[in-house]
Amino acid sequence: MQIVLISSFIHEIQIAQLKLENYGIPSLIIDENLNLIIGTSFVEGYKLKVFETDFEQAKSIIHLNKTT
Secondary structure, rough: EEEEEEEEHHHHHHHHHHHHHHHOOOOOEEOOOHHHHHOOOOHHHHHEEOHHHHHHHHHHHHOOOOOO
């Protein structure tokens, strides 16, 4: 699996996961419970992983409507 998104905010990761789910792309949130353990996610952030075969499509979907 490859990391497609890293964020300090769990809601960003969850929104991205829902976007991918709408396109039938399975994903996994890494460190989802990090905040419960150490009280912060600012050490490394939350990570959203997808299978390598879905990586390019997932990256496009996540960043399609993102403005930075």
